[in-house]
Amino acid sequence: MSRGSILSGLTPHQLRPWRAEMSATLQLAWPLAAANLLQMLVHAVDVIFVARLGEAELAASSLAIALFGLVLWGLSGLTGAVAPLIAAEVGRRKHAVREVRRSVRMALWLAVGAGILGMLACLNGERLMLLTGQDPAIAAMAGSFMGIIIWAIVPSIMANVLRIFVSALGRPIFATMIIASAILVSILANYMLVFGNFGAPALGLEGSALASVVTSLFILAAYVIAISWDKRLRRYRIFGNWWRTEWSRMQEIIRIGTPIMGTIFAEAGLFSGAAFLMGRIGPSQLAGHTIALQVAALAFQIPFGIGQASTIRVGYHYGAGDRDAMGRAGWVALMIAVAFSMVTASIMLFMPRTVLSIYVDTDAAKNAAMVGFAVQYLLWAAIFQLVDAVQAVSAGNLRGLQDTRMPMVIAIISYWAAGFGVAIWLGFRTPLSGTGIWIGLATGLTVASILLTWRWARRGSIGLV
Template sequence: MPPTATLSPPAGPWRTEFSATMKLAWPLAAANLLQMLVHAVDVIFVARLGEQELAASSLAIALFGLILWGLSGLTGAVAPLIAAELGRRRHAVREVRRSVRMGLWLAVLVGALGMIACLGGERLMLLTGQDPKIAAMSGDFLQIIIWAMIPMVLSNVLRIFVSALDRPIFATMIIASAIGVSVLANWVLVFGNLGAPALGLEGSALASVFTSLFILAAYVAAIGWDRRLRRYRILGNWWRTEWGRMKDIIRIGTPIMFTIFAEAGLFSGAAFLMGRIGPSELAGHTIALQVAALAFQIPFGIGQAATIRVGYHFGAGDTAAIARAGWIALAIAVAFSMVTASIMLFAPLTVLSIYVDVNAAGNSAMVGFAVQYLLLAAIFQLVDAVQAVSAGNLRGLQDTRVPMVIAVFSYWAAGFSISIWLGLNSPLAGVGVWIGLAAGLLVAAILLTWRWAQRGRFGLV
């Protein structure tokens, strides 16, 4: 008899789904973290130019980044469509190619609109009361960095394609390589090394353009090199229009874009409230929010993976697998968030020392406020993870309109109103603003998770 007793039993469906989710999620989370480092490189180089240059670039990046993030959400609707097509397994190559092709078309079209919107950045900054000199410098910066808009949105579509086709590690490797490109480009262009002219602030913007082109070229090269990805011929017949598919992407993606604007607006509004409370509070808020944003990249990556895994089973019509994929992603995100929340709770000064000298006398007020805000950030790490993954689960079901309404209500009717009330009309001040942020995320987490749990009742599966 064959030695069957030595054979391992087949993995159960929950274990299999857990492995598949982790395999997809960790490279996406790593790529998100590395993308933040690419931005950090720009900040490090610009900060050496002076406070005015740093302020100008910060304002420009705030506008550019918000538009880019929103457009990436719009074109990100390609993810659930591709996943569903792969789940159905009917003419998957042709259908995936159509979705990617129209996603790339849309990326070019909306990227051009985003460039036009950024050209009004200087006027917008003047309207919001910014210093005219800073606004002018920021406007000059935007006129250069806008050329990175289309490559970045195109790269987002290609990142979704490689991830959905089980190659998420490509995204990690490409962004990791982009850090080196960004460092070199900034070193050469900002300070005029290797015989190049010293372009200062404009050099940093140009470095961002070169880095974005490198990322786009790297995705194209990786897709052409990999046998499985190459067979989809995503650039084949690129001139053919599929207006029905374009309509599907816009239908699913537009609510995602407005959801992103709603969430980003909440945190931008919180910064303005902090500015009214005091400069030390604003500085502490900025640092604490940077820490929270860095930690959020892990559940954000898990949410991206959840969209693909749930979307795959949605296309296959497997309701039991849909449930497994969604609940496993939520459990993983909560587990990771408990770790990051514990670090913020029990070692806040260690975390803050990454950004500032916590022992410097001049930083004492800022650090004191940042520690207070980190304690609240630790609490909303958990609810932020839950809302991010629940939203990702629903996107996998191609459900985005109601989640958009939930987001607007949660972040603005609940979150921002509490931030204003407690921040400006109570002794809590900055702590009150953060309580509002946590409240908005909590309401979103409850409502989105409830909708996910009741997906059958709402006819989503």
């Protein structure tokens, strides 16, 4: 998979399309990756403010966000099926404006309907936490937090659909600019509502949840304004005749998107489940896990953005029927992702306390236990950076080919049979405890990366193109 093994032996003439594809992928990927990083910084703002309330509040928000994030990312995956559809429609170039408009409109419909169902599911969060053996006081705090933050689900999913639209149509920088602005909104809202500044009430943990709702509404409004303002995007008139139904297109999005949602539930469920496992071990381990996972998730946004770009690039060539270009797009994306992940892994490995100091005071005596566990977990986060990057981009490549069902099966096997099984065994049957849970996470990602890359490499022989 290395650059040398893929490109070795090619003449300068043969290398030209590879360089062109790398340039196109980077132009699309960097604003998406930047937007992902900035989105994580929006969440990091919440963690930073909540961490200053205390260990209990941080543990409660961690449990709530574990469930909330699982629902939000899963439903974003369902509606995110619009990405390969738009890319293929643009690649075919026939009736692209009309077909793109149909896809986006139905994806927005689906975002509202699925989002409401997601809100109802999250209302049972406290009960679920109690059933999994969480501390009742922590579960009660998490339940109150959840009752507010669920109002961010629908606007967040709708904003994700609009983000896909602007990115696939050549305006990914809009996503970067909007999320960068959202960081300032999140900081201001948390500053006001958590600690009661500028005349606002001091709502504590619930204030952070309300700040998330305010931020999500701002992001959705910003996308609507940007699309209405930009001449190229405005010609698609995606908000026109919003009441018109296109049931066949809705079914197509659901057909492709349901396995994507299943894949995300499998992967995100592993990480969310890890939080619940940590909660059974102890609050200090859970708090340390939350901080370490926040760092790992932040680093993951780079290969995740590259994977989003590869879905669009592979999907574009898939629509155009260019098999060679599909392969170039996928392999180029993999090379870029592995290169970046080596950098982030090195930072976690050699500067763990420096990274953790962004979130908490690493020298404070009250944080000693939490920081100690976080440093241990960051070692394993560094180890699985490479395989995490590979699985993210390989999954993105396959989505560009509209291949989603088998990747879902692979995800379930990898994350639950392998990853979660190892996490439970090592975490509760051996002295490794929390470290064993992180080894389980690494195991699941490794198995997924091997199987997904194998399927991508054999795409021609198994009839995907």
